[in-house]
Amino acid sequence: MDKNAKILIVDDYSTMRRIVKNLLHDLGYANTTEADDGRTAWPILQAGDFDFVVTDWNMPGMTGIDLLRNIRGDARLAKTPVLMVTAEAQRDQIIEAAQAGVNGYIIKPFTAVTLKEKIDKIFQRAATAA
Amino acid sequence: MNSIADINNMSNSEMASRLRAALVAIEHDDAEALDTAVNSILATVQRPLAMGVARLARDVRQTLQELDLDSRIVDLAEGEIKDARTHLDHVVKMTEEAAHKTLDLVDDSRRVIDLIAARPECASLAEELAGLRRNMTSLAMAQEYQDLTGQLIRRVIGLVRNVEVALVDLVQLARPALKDHSRAPIPSSEAYQPLSELKGPAAAVSASQSDADALLADLGF
Structure with missing residues (x-):
């Protein structure tokens, strides 16, 4: 994936948004935007051409799983890769996210190595599919 | 009768x-x-x-x-339990501020590391500087605790709020004249709210990242 890829980070905790943003910058992805829940993320997504979304699950307003479903249900955004980074670690939830069309699932607390692995895998698949 | x-x-x-x-x-x-x-x-x-x-x-x-429990319950519901919620809220705010302060210092340290790394006379320190940069990443990652503890504390705040509402309901049952009580009852905006069905950060048994990866692999990911 192009290092200029436009990435949206969605999390209700500002510290977590900052951590993910810094990690993405370390990996060379500097073109990031932040939103504090699905509801604020949705108009931002519709207004801009985002290449990738990193979202938390449990957020007030609109949860990450609903944001994911909205993305998959929108003709223009449907193919945008979505990585879920969440503390929700129940088997049923991982299956639910997979069924909703998530591209990667990271359980908090996570490491920089895990984030890199998942992003590389998602971007590799996107490149193969293109 | x-x-x-x-x-x-x-x-x-x-x-x-x-x-x-x-x-x-x-x-x-x-x-x-x-x-x-x-x-x-x-x-x-x-x-x-x-x-x-x-x-x-x-x-x-x-x-x-x-047993004259009603006045004690009112004190508990409107005093100590409300204080407990305020204290927990304060803990979330304090940890957030501390985490941001740490992240500010990490950002500043990274900037300094980059400045040093760019100086030709420091070329021999490349390995040490790379190590320092990795430490800064680990320091930033450690601030994840603020999100995870914050989520757990918010769940406890929700639980405490519901106990508070239940206690006031109990007092109102015991003494219908509570409305005349000098202390106002809990406003309706703070009525009982069901806790999130989401499990949140794992306290004990949950899937690890490798469990999640295995599960997703089984599902064709």
Whole structure:
């Protein structure tokens, strides 16, 4: 994936948004935007051409799983890769996210190595599919 | 006033006549009459339950009054429990501020590391600087605790709020004149709110990242 890829980070905790943003910058992805829940993320997504979304699950307003479903249900955004980074670690939830069309699932607390692995895998698949 | 026994006796005779009415309706294939009879039987059956609940409520009210628990519960609900919520909120804010301060310092340190790394006379320190940069990443990652502890604390705040509402309801049951009490009851905006169905950060048993990866692999990811 192009290092200029436009990435949206969605999390209700500002510290977590900052951590993910810094990690993405370390990996060379500097073109990031932040939103504090699905509801604020949705108009931002519709207004801009985002290449990738990193979202938390449990957020007030609109949860990450609903944001994911909205993305998959929108003709223009449907193919945008979505990585879920969440503390929700129940088997049923991982299956639910997979069924909703998530591209990667990271359980908090996570490491920089895990984030890199998942992003590389998602971007590799996107490149193969293109 | 009828005793419970009187009402039970009355219910038995009522029950017999209503059952007879239902039988007659069946024999005459009268759906409407059968419906009426069945409904009246149900009403008879449910009456003792309603009376039991009312009696229980009266007993609770009486016991609370005898023990003078109501004023203590009001103090607890409107004083200490409310304070507990405020304290927990404060903990979330303090940890957030501390995490941001750490992240500010990490950002600044990274900037300094980059400045040093760019100086030709520091070329021999490349390995050490790379190590320092990795440490800064680990320091930033460690601030994840603020999100995870924050989520757990917010769940506890929700639980405490519901206990608070339940206690005030109990006091109102014990003393209907609570509205005249000098302390105002909890505003309706703070009414009972169901806790999130999401499990949140794992306290004990949950999937690890490798479990999640294995599960997703099974699902074709």
